[in-house]
Amino acid sequence: MTLKLSKDLSDALHANGSNGLEVVDPDSNRIYFVVDAEIHxxxxxxxxxxxxxxxxxxxxxxxxxxxxxxxxxAFEEIRANLNLPQRRQ
Structure with missing residues (x-):
């Protein structure tokens, strides 16, 4: 899901430059960072x-x-797990 930023968040993000923006979820008090997708x-x-x-x-x-x-x-274990014939020595 992709949401659009509010005007306030957009303005704050642009004012902060390429540093991203720290935001707080008021319901959980968890902190998130809004950064450019390429930087992420x-x-x-x-x-x-x-x-x-x-x-x-x-x-x-x-x-x-x-x-x-x-x-x-390791290969013998893989063969056994896949029920393949064991390798001849």
């Missing part, structure tokens, strides 16, 4: 990349510590 997309993409890097770093640390599952074991 860029921020979400940057967050996803950071989370990916952290997950990779954790995986490497687990691998170096001898934890986790080998690639061959």
């Amino acid at each position: 997309r860029q921020a979400m993409e940057a967050l996803r990349r950071q989370q990916d890097r952290e997950a990779i770093a954790l995986g490497i640390a687990e691998m170096e510590a001898g934890e986790g599952t080998s690639v061959d074991e």
Whole structure:
């Protein structure tokens, strides 16, 4: 759902420039930020990349510590879950 900003909110957003606008929901007192959609997309993409890097770093640390599952074991587990024939050695 897309709503239109009130004139007051629109004026405040334009006056604040590219910094976005902090607004408070009077029913819940929760704070929200109104920002340009492209800025939001860029921020979400940057967050996803950071989370990916952290997950990779954790995986490497687990691998170096001898934890986790080998690639061959992972594929065998996938084959078993999909009821595919086991790979011949």
